[in-house]
Amino acid sequence: MDETIEFFREIGVRVHEEAGGKLFPDSNRARDVLDALLRETGRAGATLLSGQRVLDVAPARDGFALTTTAGGIHAKAVVLATGGQSLPKSGSDGTGFAIARRLGHTIVPPTPGLVPLVVEEPGRGTPLHRALAGVSQDVELTIWIDGSAATRLAGALLWTHVGVSGPVAMNASRHWLRAELEGRTISLTVNFFPGASFDDLDRRWTAFSAERPLTILQNALAAMVPASVAAALIAQLNLDGTRQLAHLGRDDRRRLVHALVAWPLAVAGTRGYNYAEVTAGGVALGEIDPSTMESRVCAGLYLVGEILDVDGRIGGFNFQWAWCTARVAGAALGKGSGLTA
Ligand SMILES: Cc1cc2nc3c(=O)[nH]c(=O)nc-3n(C[C@H](O)[C@H](O)[C@H](O)COP(=O)(O)OP(=O)(O)OC[C@H]3O[C@@H](n4cnc5c(N)ncnc54)[C@H](O)[C@@H]3O)c2cc1C
Secondary structure: OHHHHHHHHHOOOOEEEEHHHEEEEOOOOHHHHHHHHHHHHHHOOOOOOOOOOEEEEEEEOOEEEEEEOOEEEEEOOEEEOOOOOOOHHHOOOOHHHHHHHHOOOOEEEEEEEOOOEEEOOOOOOOOHHHHOOOOEEEEEEEEEEOOEEEEEEEEEEEEOOOEEEHHHHHHHHHHHHHHHHOOOOEEEEEEOOOOOOHHHHHHHHHHHHHHOOOOEHHHHHHOOOOHHHHHHHHHHOOOOOOOEHHHOOHHHHHHHHHHHHOEEEOEEEEOOHHHOOEEEEEEOHHHEEOOOOEEOOOOOEEEOHHHEOOOOOOOOHHHHHHHHHHHHHHHHHHHHHOOOO
16 A cells, blocks of 8 residues: 555655545546556556557467457557446446456456445335435445345445445445345345444433433434434334324334334345446456466466456455556566566
8 A cells, every 4th residue: 555655656646545544636636646647657658559449369479469449469468457347438348358258267257346226115105215315324234145144334325216325335235246146145234323233222212211201202313313314214114203202112112223223125236337336256366376467377468457356345445456466467577578667
């Protein structure tokens, strides 16, 4: 990480740290990062052939023959850095997987990663996500696989008109999709009180009711979660928000507490590659030499970044992976040619 910060400083991009340890350019402009990288590419003596696509890469005498939309190119070595399939309109549309497969690589089946989830709740009136569209709150998500709590993730959840988004939902998406790919039984629950168990919250609620018996349910709940969430949950549970806590029966209290720690999210799917920030799956890592990023099945071919079977959670890990692997490949190629990385 320190080397990444230093590299960007050297090419004219100073970064600062924001909440959650995320690094941003001081200008807060993505364009400045791109411009600096392009400047550095020119300084290093590389020629960019933009405006054309690589259609195929085939082994040829003394290297590779590339077929592009503008003709053909001969290359001594090739670095495949085509990304995955996420945001296909950016050009990362999975072509790289097809090329790698033709060159002998195994592709671990891809799925979107870091993608908003679609929720479908038939027959329950206005579903919670639609009632709360635009509201963001800190929650804990539990991903249940084959009946067991497989993963718990905490963070900000954004309710949307089609389901849920925000860092915690995006981070959960890859777990949901990978389990679905394996044919497992998956469900998702929301805990509006991250870290709290049913018993913790039931005790807290009972104590609060004893201290403030005349407080009405809506106000009591709105003191703990956003008021809109309190109102929507009370409506979903068919409770009377104007009822004083002293008159909330044991069954209703337990139903409410259960909903607060394990609200079931009926996830029907995701918004797909057009909304995904990363692709999970890709070229199998066992087929790559990690000290050079050179293919073990096709000499002279290097693979870096998202085309490989690696995906990270939100927080800059995907960029870091792309930069680190590209640096390793660049250093290996530089050594071979007598250049320095
Ligand atoms: C909206 C969005 C937000 C993101 N935010 C973050 C973030 O905050 N932090 C983070 O760490 N990661 C983030 N990511 C993920 C990160 O951008 C990627 O993981 C990273 O850019 C992957 O780098 P890459 O070079 O491997 O592939 P890419 O960045 O996908 O680049 C691949 C390039 O190859 C080109 N290409 C593909 N096929 C061909 C072909 N056949 N011929 C010619 N060119 C081709 C594509 O056009 C593209 O320019 C985000 C992604 C998206 C979509």
